[in-house]
Amino acid sequence: MKTISRVLLSTSLVLTPVAITAQAAAFNETAVEASRIVIPATLAGGNEAQADSAFRVARRALDEQDYSRAARLFAQVAERYPKATQAAEALYWRAYSLFRSGGSSNLASALSSLTELGRLYPASSVTKGDAGPLRIRICGEMARRGDEACTREVVASATSTSANAQGQARSCPSADDEDDERIMALNALMNMNSDAAVPILERTLARRDECSQGLRAKAVFILAQKRAPGVVDVLLKVVREDPSATVREQAVFWLSNVRDPRVVDVLAEMATSATDPALQEKAIFALSNTRSDRASQVLRDIAQREGASKNAREQAIFWLGNRRDSSSVAFLRTLYARLTDNDLKDKVLFAVSNQRTADNGKWLVDIATNEREPMHLRKQALFHAGSQRAASLADVSALYDRISDKEMKEQVIFVLAQNRADAAVDKLMDIARRDTDREMRSKAIFWLGQSRDPRVLKFLEEVINR
DSSP states (O other): OHHHHHHHOSSOOOOOOBOOOSGGGTTOGGGOOSSOBOOOGGGSSOOHHHHHHHHHHHHHHHHTTOHHHHHHHHHHHHHHOTTSTTHHHHHHHHHHHHHHHOSHHHHHHHHHHHHHHHHHOTTOHHHHTTHHHHHHHHHHHHHHTTOHHHHHHHHHHHTOOSOOTTSOOOOOOOTTOTTSHHHHHHHHHTTSOHHHHHHHHHHHHTOOSTTOHHHHHHHHHHHHTOOOTTHHHHHHHHHHHOSOHHHHHHHHHHHTTSOOHHHHHHHHHHHHHOSOHHHHHHHHHHHHTSOSHHHHHHHHHHHHOTTSOHHHHHHHHHHHTTSOOHHHHHHHHHHHHHOOOHHHHHHHHHHHHTSOOHHHHHHHHHHHHOTTSOHHHHHHHHHHHHHTTOSOHHHHHHHHHHOOOHHHHHHHHHHHHTOOSHHHHHHHHHHHHHOSOHHHHHHHHHHHTTOOOHHHHHHHHHHHTO
16 A cells, blocks of 8 residues: 555645435446545445445546546445545545545545544554645645645644654654655645745754754755745855754755855855865855855965875866856866876876867877876877867877877777777777787777677778688
8 A cells, every 4th residue: 555655646635524314335337426425334344345346446437537437436435435445545545546636626625534544444554654645735735726625734844853643652754755754745745836935945944853954955945935024044154053064065066056145155165174075175165056156266376286185186176167257177187287196186087088179189189198297198188189079080180190109009999999980980990900010900890799790890800811
């Protein structure tokens, strides 16, 4: 039951009792009215086998997504066989079917049906388990439509720290625990207007009880989606004061979605001064998503500051390469010449290769041919230039004939082999035919053997028949 409901409960649903007379109990679905369910005393017996058969028919309609018919059939099961083991589940699935049918009246009916489920079968496993989460989903949708009673219920559930309605102790939820009623209630706030939702979220974020961390993390996400006065102030307060590193990191991450000049200053402070590497990394990422000259300058300062941690500098270099502005890439090319750490230099090579311009391609090829550079960086420059298409295929192919170092020639062959263009295959076949170095010919043939180009088969046959 639990597994099925997790798959099906993508939105809210509600169920109301259906009025059925004793004459209508002959399992004629057309006689079922979508009103209140009343269980006649004369039908209190019921045959278990017949109930199971009727329940299967209703489930078949549900599986076929005929939700209106399924709701009527589940109602009949609940009313005709009130003492059968299927009765409680029938009320639950009727609610679900009404929900999937859509419409305000169906939502109200579904909610009434769940109320009836709790009244008639308080000890049922479905009452204690899936009915509560389903009710919150329904109420969340009804609250979005302006239902005051459901709004109060959603708020109460979102802020609850006590046991659930059945008196069971609650476990501490994580932010992504979609089966927890409090998380569902917070999710419901997503669709409510900001004036109603933001104060609730702020109160949730002020909590410090043992089980509130997951709720606070979810509240940060929802708050960041709201465009309302005070949102930035609340998020900044979370960044500075929340006792959980996880919640603070979430707040930093979502700050990048907020348009406020104060955000860059706070992120800059955390990116340069935070002692928690994870928090610092989130701040650098958030800066990279903030399109401002100030954010770019902070990233440059971190990238070139020798006192900054290596991880922070690597992150700053990476995100500068993704900013898609010529000034950031020009800065990285200049920075490369000043760096002494080869790992950082490699990060610059990759970052520059992300910008596919002729100037960047030429710069990478120049690094690859610079014999003063360490061999592994020359090879990396060529690899990034080819794999990221920063340098043209023609430039890479021409490089083979310009260099004499065998290790670099082998790297050119490798880079060509990663490119499926006809021109790359042509160059490899030319090397295999004409190069005076047998080892280079052999490597070109090896990589040609990995190609799916139909011309390669004819070429290989030519080699075999020499």
